[in-house]
Amino acid sequence: MMPKEQRTFTKEFKLEAVRLARTSGKPMLHIARDLGIADSTLHHWCKEFAQAGEKAFPGSGNPPAHEEELRRLKRELEVTRQERDILKKSSHLFAQPELSYPFIKDHAQLYPVSIMCRVLGVSVSGYYAWLGREPSAHEREDGILSTHILRIFHAKRGVYGSPRIQMELHDLGLRCSRERTARLMREMDLVAKPKRRSPVGTKRRKGVTAAPNLLNRNFQAERPNSKWVSDTTYVWTGEGWLYVAVVLDLFSRLVVGWAMGPHNDEELVRNAFEMALLRRSPPRELLVHSDQGSTYTATGYLTRLASLGIVVSMSAAGDCYDNAVMESFFSTLKGECIERSSFESRSQARQDIFEYIECFYNRERRHSTLN
Known part of the structure; x- marks a missing residue:
């Protein structure tokens, strides 16, 4: 077996990691996983900081931890938040289908129908039967896709537009075109941050000897660190x-x-x-x-x-x-x-x-x- 590569971290990185652990309010285990370090490493850094302040941190870090579990937990957390929000707005309707169905219809643009039905304890088929018709296969697919899109959008901090979300759906094994993804996002009012205008370039100071432009706008690289x-x-x-x-x-x-x-x-x-x-x-x-x-x-x-x-x-x-x-x-x-x-x-x-x-x-x- 090849030995694990020992990672090293700058003092600034360690200081910011400790400050994040002390001020964010998140569990230290989650913060460590977000940063790709072992939670024991972060605990050790926090202990060193408590003892020596900014004079601490002469050592190095540990290999990154597996992050897939954290991403899954983040997605589930967002669904839990959605469910809690629905419960707050509809607590007086619980277990009363005759009152739940109008609520679902009125909020269909805010939350996926499948999530609202689950929270309110009613079936999706019962809701559509109340509407007077059975949902088509396409509509049922839209409901499933909308649930996944909503989870992905919030898991990615609300910065993904339809192209990246469509890629995420593809990675989950879900077939969905770019146009369909964009439509479902519009129906749920999910809008990523728009692009900013082009920045202004830096002007050279007089008397400065500059190096030639060897990169020449060739932004492709054949290997790392070239x-x-x-x-x-x-x-x-x-x-x-x-x-x-x-x-x-x-x-x-x-x-x-x-x-x-x-x-x-x-x-x-x-x-x-x-x-x-x-x-x-x-x-x-x-x-x-x-x-x-x-x-x-x-x-x-x-x-x-x-x-x-x-x-x-x-x-x-x-x-x-x-x-x-x-x-x-x-x-x-x-x-x-x-x-x-x-x-x-x-x-x-x-x-x-x-x-x-x-x-x-x-x-x-x-x-x-x-x-």
């Missing part, structure tokens, strides 16, 4: 701006490194790069692409890359399309995470972004480029 792209963005909080630097692998579209802080400086982008190095141990043939911002043309940062034999590539001045994959990621991050909340503090923003990247984007979210 091409990385990097960029920074910013998030407004009640305490001021929080800056986020990200390193993304073009082969897997995995966020391999990230860093967050109150200043958009060389240290921020270098911390994100160091996390990526720690996680991936890339070969010397690696190409790293960024824009020509002052953080990426800083002497210390470029010297570090050169010492590792890494090839540097930079976008043309003011051309966001040369780094389109990173722009697309930040658009997704803002549309599916940042713009859904109002952050009172940088710490709150860090927690939401950390959870989105590590628990959802890297481990669960479908990537359209990878199908």
Whole structure:
């Protein structure tokens, strides 16, 4: 047998994991599974943090835990929430079919008929008989598909549109066209977050010597850790701006490194790069692409890359399309995470972004480029 690979984690990752465990209110077992670590590892980190604060965490992590059970529990939890909501609205109708059927008809656009019938203790066939006709095979299929679509939509944080949900249905062995999926979502008022407008590119400062654009908009990679792209963005909080630097692998579209802080400086982008190095141990043939911002043309940062034999590539001045994959990621991050909340503090923003990247984007979210 091959020995298990020992994973390592940066101090920033461990700190955010501990803060998430201490503030989210979720069971620690669930948080550990979301992050792909053993719950004993998270318990150990929390204990170290309680004893030494931010001076803790000299060690490494453990291999990721199996996550399929967690995803199943999340789907079941969403159905339970739906059932609880129905019960609150219809408690006076329980076990009274003559009163339950009108309630089901009035709420058919909000909840699947099959779920309402189960909660109210009546049969689907009885409901349709009350309507004066038997449901067709197509309508019965719609009811089953609607139940699955509703579960998937909420399990994926309400950010999946009909294309990704149709893929999820296919993976469950359910045949459903894209058009039918979209229709059923419209009937249930399930709408994913719309796309944001195109971002504005970064302008190069005068006197900066930029690297050539060796990536040349070729965003396909034949193997992992052959091409990385990097960029920074910013998030407004009640305490001021929080800056986020990200390193993304073009082969897997995995966020391999990230860093967050109150200043958009060389240290921020270098911390994100160091996390990526720690996680991936890339070969010397690696190409790293960024824009020509002052953080990426800083002497210390470029010297570090050169010492590792890494090839540097930079976008043309003011051309966001040369780094389109990173722009697309930040658009997704803002549309599916940042713009859904109002952050009172940088710490709150860090927690939401950390959870989105590590628990959802890297481990669960479908990537359209990878199908």
